[in-house]
Structure formats: C-alpha cells, structure tokens
Amino acid sequence: MIGNAEQQREALNQYGYEMLSLCRSQIAKAKEAFVTHDGDLAEEVINTEQRVNAIDIKIERDCEKFLALYNPVAIDLRFIMAIRKINFDLERIGDHAEGIAQYVVNEDKKISATLLEVLDFEYMYETIESMFENISEAYEEKNVKVARKVFKKDKILDKINSKSFQLIEAEIKKDVSITGQALILFSVIKKLERVGDLLKNIGEEIIFYIEAEVVKHKKKK
Amino acid sequence: MAEEMEITAEKTKDKTKDKTMTLDRIIDPALKKTSKIEVTDAKVWYGDFQAIKGIDINIKANSVTAFIGPSGCGKSTFLRLFNRMNDYVDGFRMEGKIKIDGNNIYKKKVNVEELRKEIGMVFQKPNPFPKSIYENVAYGLKIQGIKDKKFLMDRVEKALRQADLWEEVKDNLKKSGLALSGGQQQRLCIARTLAVEPSIILMDEPTSALDPISTAKIEELIFNLKDKYTIVIVTHNMQQASRISDYTAFFYLGELIEYDKTKTIFTNPEKTQTENYITGRFG
Amino acid sequence: MNSIQKNRWKDQAFKAWGILCTLIGLVLLVVFIGDIFIDGIQRIDWSFITSLPSRKAEKSGIYTALMGSIWILLLTTIISFPIGVAAGIYLEEYAKKNKLSGLLEINISNLAGVPSIIYGLLGLEVFVRIMNLGASVLAGSLTLSLLILPIIIVATREAIKAVPSSIKDASFALGASKWQTIWHQILPASGGGILTGVILALSRAVGETAPLIVVGALAYVPFAPSNPMDEFSVLPIQIFNWISRPQHGFIENAAAAIIILLGITFIMNGIAVYFRNKWQKKWK
Numbered sequence: 001m002i003g004n005a006e007q008q009r010e011a012l013n014q015y016g017y018e019m020l021s022l023c024r025s026q027i028a029k030a031k032e033a034f035v036t037h038d039g040d041l042a043e044e045v046i047n048t049e050q051r052v053n054a055i056d057i058k059i060e061r062d063c064e065k066f067l068a069l070y071n072p073v074a075i076d077l078r079f080i081m082a083i084r085k086i087n088f089d090l091e092r093i094g095d096h097a098e099g100i101a102q103y104v105v106n107e108d109k110k111i112s113a114t115l116l117e118v119l120d121f122e123y124m125y126e127t128i129e130s131m132f133e134n135i136s137e138a139y140e141e142k143n144v145k146v147a148r149k150v151f152k153k154d155k156i157l158d159k160i161n162s163k164s165f166q167l168i169e170a171e172i173k174k175d176v177s178i179t180g181q182a183l184i185l186f187s188v189i190k191k192l193e194r195v196g197d198l199l200k201n202i203g204e205e206i207i208f209y210i211e212a213e214v215v216k217h218k219k220k221k
Numbered sequence: 222m223a224e225e226m227e228i229t230a231e232k233t234k235d236k237t238k239d240k241t242m243t244l245d246r247i248i249d250p251a252l253k254k255t256s257k258i259e260v261t262d263a264k265v266w267y268g269d270f271q272a273i274k275g276i277d278i279n280i281k282a283n284s285v286t287a288f289i290g291p292s293g294c295g296k297s298t299f300l301r302l303f304n305r306m307n308d309y310v311d312g313f314r315m316e317g318k319i320k321i322d323g324n325n326i327y328k329k330k331v332n333v334e335e336l337r338k339e340i341g342m343v344f345q346k347p348n349p350f351p352k353s354i355y356e357n358v359a360y361g362l363k364i365q366g367i368k369d370k371k372f373l374m375d376r377v378e379k380a381l382r383q384a385d386l387w388e389e390v391k392d393n394l395k396k397s398g399l400a401l402s403g404g405q406q407q408r409l410c411i412a413r414t415l416a417v418e419p420s421i422i423l424m425d426e427p428t429s430a431l432d433p434i435s436t437a438k439i440e441e442l443i444f445n446l447k448d449k450y451t452i453v454i455v456t457h458n459m460q461q462a463s464r465i466s467d468y469t470a471f472f473y474l475g476e477l478i479e480y481d482k483t484k485t486i487f488t489n490p491e492k493t494q495t496e497n498y499i500t501g502r503f504g
Numbered sequence: 505m506n507s508i509q510k511n512r513w514k515d516q517a518f519k520a521w522g523i524l525c526t527l528i529g530l531v532l533l534v535v536f537i538g539d540i541f542i543d544g545i546q547r548i549d550w551s552f553i554t555s556l557p558s559r560k561a562e563k564s565g566i567y568t569a570l571m572g573s574i575w576i577l578l579l580t581t582i583i584s585f586p587i588g589v590a591a592g593i594y595l596e597e598y599a600k601k602n603k604l605s606g607l608l609e610i611n612i613s614n615l616a617g618v619p620s621i622i623y624g625l626l627g628l629e630v631f632v633r634i635m636n637l638g639a640s641v642l643a644g645s646l647t648l649s650l651l652i653l654p655i656i657i658v659a660t661r662e663a664i665k666a667v668p669s670s671i672k673d674a675s676f677a678l679g680a681s682k683w684q685t686i687w688h689q690i691l692p693a694s695g696g697g698i699l700t701g702v703i704l705a706l707s708r709a710v711g712e713t714a715p716l717i718v719v720g721a722l723a724y725v726p727f728a729p730s731n732p733m734d735e736f737s738v739l740p741i742q743i744f745n746w747i748s749r750p751q752h753g754f755i756e757n758a759a760a761a762i763i764i765l766l767g768i769t770f771i772m773n774g775i776a777v778y779f780r781n782k783w784q785k786k787w788k
C-alpha cells in the first residue's frame with residue numbers, strides 16, 4: 001500500500017487500538033464503581049459512552065471509505081473486515097460497561113462484599129482483564145498465539161456464570177433482604193459473561209485477519 | 222504526523238437527546254486550500270466541432286485533482302487549456318476565462334513561454350529527448366539562458382532525486398535517455414519537468430503505458446510531490462483516481478458532470494451518471 | 505493441388521523471380537564495372553590525375569576536369585545547402601498548412617523531376633546572360649543549385665517530419681520557443697536525415713552533364729579554375745569528349761576517368777549511407 005492508502009490504514013489501525021483501550025478502561029471503571037459503589041465514577045463511565053459511540057461511527061465510515069478508494073486485497077482486505085467486526089464487538093462491550101454503571105447510579109446501596117466473594121466476582125473480573133491484555137497484545141503485535149489464550153479463559157467465565165444461578169438462589173434463601181442486590185449482581189455477572197464472549201469473538205477476528213483462518217464455530221483446544 | 226494522530230473532537234449539533242459527537246482526527250487540509258486555477262465558462266471548438274461546452278471549475282492548490290471520464294469526453298483537451306498546448310492544433314478556438322493565481326492566461330499580452338515555466342506537463346507516452354540524461358533534465362533551464370554549470374548540476378540532481386531516479390542513474394548521467402526502461406523514462410520526463418520548478422504539474426495519463434510496478438512508483442512519487450505542487454492528472458483508470466487524488470472531476474461529452482472530494486465521488490456521488498460510470502454500468 | 509500447396513508454390517515462384525531480377529541487375533552492374541575496370545585501371549597514375557588534357561592520349565590527364573568538378577561541388581554545396589535546408593525548415597515548421605502550401609508542396613516535388621537540361625537553359629538565360637556571369641564556375645554552380653534545391657528541400661522536410669511530434673510537445677511544454685525547439689531538438693534529431701539527403705543530391709550534381717554544357721562548360725580547358733568567374737570543365741564532360749575521339753588511347757582515358765568519377769560517387773553515397781544508419785539508430 002502506498003501513499004494515501006498507507007496513511008489511512010495506519011489511522012484506522014490507531015482508531016482500533018484506541019477503541020480497544022477505551023472499552024477496556026470503561027469495563028475497569030465500571031467494575032470499580034460497582035464494587036465500591038462510587039457514584040461519581042459511574043457518572044464518568046456513562047458520559048464517556050458518547051466518545052465510544054463516536055469512535056464507533058468514525059471507524060465504520062472510514063472502513064467504507066477505505067474499501068471504496070483503495071480496493072484492498074489479501075491481508076489489507078482481511079484487516080478491514082476484521083476491524084469492522086472487532087469495532088462492533090467493542091461497542092457492545094462499551095454498552096455493557098455503561099449498563100453496569102447505570103446500576104450503580106440507580107441503586108443507593110453498596111453490594112455486600114461476601115456476596116461478591118461467594119460468586120467469585122473478583123476472579124471473573126481478573127479473567128476478563130487478562131483477556132483484554134491478551135487481545136491488546138495480539139492486536140498490536142499481530143501475535144496469533146497470544147490471541148488463542150482467550151478461548152480457555154472464556155470457558156472459565158462460562159463456568160462462573162453457570163454456577164451463579166444456584167449460588168445466588170442459595171444466598172437469597174439464607175437472607176431474603178439481599179434479593180435486590182442479588183438480582184443486580186446476577187445481571188452484572190451475565191453482562192461480564194457476555195463481555196467474555198465478545199472478547200473471544202475479537203480473538204477469532206484477529207486470528208482471521210492475520211492467518212486467514214476462520215476459527216468461528218470450531219471446537220477450540 | 223504524531224500531532225495529527227491526536228483526537229480533536231468537535232461537537233456538532235447540540236441536541237439534548239442526541240449524544241453523538243463527530244470526530245475529525247486528521248483535520249481536512251482541503252478546508253484551508255486556496256484556488257490555484259479558476260475556470261469560468263470555458264468553451265472550446267476545433268473548427269466546427271465543439272469539444273468543451275461551458276465548464277466552471279476551481280482547482281485547489283497543493284492537491285491532486287483527477288479528471289475522469291470515457292474516451293473522447295474532452296478531459297485531455299480541457300487539461301491542455303491550462304498550459305495552452307491546444308494553441309498548436311489547427312482550428313482551435315476558445316472562449317471563457319482561465320485564471321491561474323488570479324491572472325487570466327488567455328489575454329493577448331500573456332507570454333506563453335513564461336506560462337509554461339510555471340506549468341509543467343507529463344505526457345502519456347514517455348518522450349525523453351534523444352540526448353543524455355543530464356541534457357534531458359537540464360534542457361528546461363538551458364533554454365531560459367542559465368549557463369552556470371554548478372547551478373545546473375545541482376538542479377539536475379535535485380530533480381532526479383525528487384523523481385526517485387537519482388540512485389538508478391547517478392553513475393552515468395551521460396547515458397542516452399532512450400536507453401532507460403519505460404518506467405525510468407517516464408520518471409526522467411517527470412524530473413525534466415521538476416527541474417524548472419513549476420508550481421503546477423499537469424499529467425495526461427502518465428502511467429497508462431507502464432507496467433504495474435512502474436505505475437506504483439510514480440503514484441508514490443505523486444503522493445510525495447503533492448505538498449509542494451498542484452497536480453492535475455487525467456486518467457482512464459478509476460482505481461488510480463481513487464487511490465491518489467484528493468478531488469475528482471467527472472467529464473462526459475465535453476461537460477463537467479460532477480466535481481467533488483474524491484471520497485464523496487467514490488462512496489456517494491450526487492449524480493446518477495457519475496455513479497453509473499464509476500460502477501462500470503456505462504453503456 | 506489444394507490451396508496450401510498452391511500458396512507454397514506461389515511463394516517459391518516469387519522468391520525465385522525476385523532472386524533472378526536481383527541477379528540480373530547485379531550481374532549487369534558487375535559486368536559493366538568490370539569491363540571499365542579492365543579497360544582503365546592501368547591508366548590511373550599520378551600523372552594522369554595531374555596532367556592537363558592534350559591531343560595526345562598518353563599525355564592527357566583529368567587535372568582540369570577534376571578541379572572543375574571539385575570547384576562546382578564546393579560552390580554548389582555552399583549555395584544550395586543553406587538555402588535548401590532553410591526553405592525546408594520554413595515550409596515544414598512555419599508555413600501555414602492550407603491549400604496554397606499544399607500546392608507548393610506538390611510543385612516542389614514536381615520540380616525535382618524536371619529534366620536537367622531545362623535547368624541548363626534556365627541557367628543560361630538568367631545567370632549567364634541576364635546576370636552577365638558568363639560561362640563561369642559560378643553560373644554553373646548556381647544552375648546546379650537550382651537543379652538540386654527541390655531534392656534538398658524535400659529531403660529536409662522528410663527528415664523533419666520523421667522527428668516524433670512528442671519531442672516537439674515536450675519541448676514546448678517546458679517553455680521553449682518555436683525557434684529554440686527547432687534549433688535544440690528538431691535539427692539535431694533530423695540532422696542525419698538532412699545530411700543524407702544533401703549528400704545524395706550533391707552526388708547527383710557531380711555527375712550532371714547536360715545543364716553544364718548548355719551553360720557553357722567547355723570540353724577543352726587548358727587550366728583549372730582559380731576563381732568563381734573562371735571558365736571550367738567537369739569530369740562527365742571530359743569523359744564525353746574523350747569517348748567521341750576515335751583513338752584507342754582516349755577510350756582508355758575515358759575508362760580511367762569513369763573509374764575516378766564512379767569512385768567519387770560511391771564515396772559520397774557511402775558517407776550518406778553511414779550518416780543515415782547513425783541517424784536511424786538514434787530512434788531505436
């Protein structure tokens with residue numbers, strides 16, 4: 001790619017990375033706000049959602065422009081196709097972060113720490129954070145091996161999520177007054193599980209972009 | 222480049238419910254460009270045949286403007302109005318105003334030779350003179366009366382470097398220009414034009430006779446030149462126009478159908494005719 | 505036989521016919537030159553070249569005729585070359601292309617085919633009588649110049665036409681004036697072709713007899729010309745004169761003189777061919 005095309009491709013690449021960083025920090029802040037019941041932090045997350053949407057639109061439009069003007073083929077074409085999907089997934093992750101922040105704003109009680117511990121919430125979040133780390137590294141360095149690490153981790157999240165229903169049921173039976181919190185926590189865990197799925201999708205897209213291998217719907221090691 | 226990568230956010234409409242913002246990371250330099258060439262109601266006849274039927278257009282400075290359109294639509298004729306190369310064609314007659322840097326170039330008192338020192342031209346088939354490489358590049362300066370050998374050599378080297386040919390020919394500038402390959406010959410012609418340091422470069426299908434690698438080299442060259450020169454390029458190859466130009470003008474049967482930023486023309490042109498042409502639906 | 509065989513037969517038949525025609529021409533030429541050679545080669549020595557003509561065959565030499573031919577050649581070159589080339593450049597590059605110029609082009613080509621004796625008569629009236637130059641080398645040169653002028657003009661125009669117009673375009677596009685383009689690009693590029701045409705035209709002039717006779721070149725001139733107003737003779741006339749004598753010695757002289765004349769012609773043509781080859785190589 002020469003000249004204008006090279007410049008535009010690099011710009012898109014930068015936007016992609018930016019979107020990734022932004023959504024990662026949104027999730028981190030939302031989790032922090034949720035756990036510590038920090039209303040101000042939650043407000044910040046909600047306001048930043050505008051920026052996430054703006055970058056989303058920009059990437060969409062730039063991809064259209066790139067396809068129209070530069071007729072990319074091979075790795076450049078896969079790059080455009082991948083980055084559109086990654087962008088879409090990241091925007092969903094951003095939505096989930098905003099959703100979590102909304103819970104904090106609408107609810108005035110802090111979530112009980114024991115409840116969080118029982119459901120392995122911290123561990124769930126750490127897993128997601130490390131998946132973000134893997135994805136960032138894979139994206140920046142075009143490293144397929146690192147991208148593959150997210151598949152196992154997503155399974156961890158699935159496990160935590162599938163256990164959550166029974167655990168929460170048990171806790172509610174112990175103390176009915178925590179029902180409100182428990183339901184909220186249940187929702188948030190579902191959201192985080194969704195975020196894990198989306199991160200796994202992003203991993204697949206990166207593998208497609210770099211190796212032209214479609215690993216979607218395949219059984220992963 | 223690093224500064225350009227910083228986000229500069231601009232709020233658009235202040236709708237209370239609409240929370241979207243638009244971003245223009247790389248501020249469009251086109252917004253700052255001035256008009257280099259202003260054409261008002263230009264018409265051209267060859268004898269009784271009217272080749273150009275009243276065109277208005279403003280070519281912006283320091284940009285690449287592409288002229289596209291089917292064969293015989295008048296884009297080459299129109300291009301040649303800018304450096305008055307049509308004057309040599311029998312039966313040529315023009316009406317209308319063409320201003321370059323604000324001066325009408327078709328006024329009687331205009332010295333055509335001076336005009337052409339400001340406006341260079343590269344042709345479709347590479348046409349180096351049957352002389353040495355050095356003589357080819359120095360020609361434009363020599364006819365201006367410049368004799369200083371050091372000055373000439375400096376300019377020749379500078380032009381050859383700008384045309385990305387210096388490394389390939391620096392060891393033997395006395396070699397005949399005709400002994401170079403097609404792509405090299407075309408770069409030699411570009412160097413020849415650059416040596417005179419014009420402000421506008423006109424290119425009439427400069428790569429249509431070349432192989433893909435030479436074409437890519439020259440497109441890269443055009444991209445690098447755009448900062449200092451105003452470039453207008455006629456091309457049959459729409460992908461080329463979309464790759465390298467900032468503005469695109471679509472001509473058909475002597476008329477200007479549409480003229481806009483290249484990205485608009487190729488993503489969402491206004492006129493159906495334009496869309497039909499660029500999608501290849503033209504009859 | 506079917507059509508493939510017929511075509512092949514036609515192919516071979518034409519080839520054979522072509523070879524035959526070429527051979528006939530070659531053979532005749534070889535026989536002719538060989539004959540002359542045999543007759544005249546021994547006669548050629550330094551004294552032959554430096555002796556004046558005389559009534560005795562053994563003492564006769566071509567000195568005056570040779571000098572005359574050389575004088576004519578030089579003067580004709582000086583007169584016709586600049587005029588012919590300049591006219592060719594003007595007609596091809598400057599003159600407007602309309603009906604009048606088309607007519608002019610046809611007429612110039614026609615002039616090249618006019619019988620040379622007509623030029624002789626023209627020269628006699630205008631140069632010898634009206635301009636009062638007498639039967640001088642100058643008059644002869646002027647007459648021959650008129651004769652070969654159309655050839656030079658046409659050759660110049662053809663050579664200039666052969667320069668691709670893309671070269672002119674490139675030169676104009678760089679801001680060169682018409683004259684700069686002609687001087688720096690067109691003339692150097694067409695120079696070889698022009699030179700070829702001029703040399704061929706001159707080599708024809710060297711062999712002309714009739715117009716010079718009409719103008720008054722003498723058959724018997726006991727001195728070589730020392731200035732343009734002198735009377736003169738030329739090789740072809742000397743040869744003609746010797747051939748009409750009965751003595752065998754003069755036949756030998758004539759053969760020898762023919763060899764010299766042919767030699768001059770071949771050398772000039774050889775130079776022309778050399779330049780043409782060099783010129784054509786430029787465009788490869």
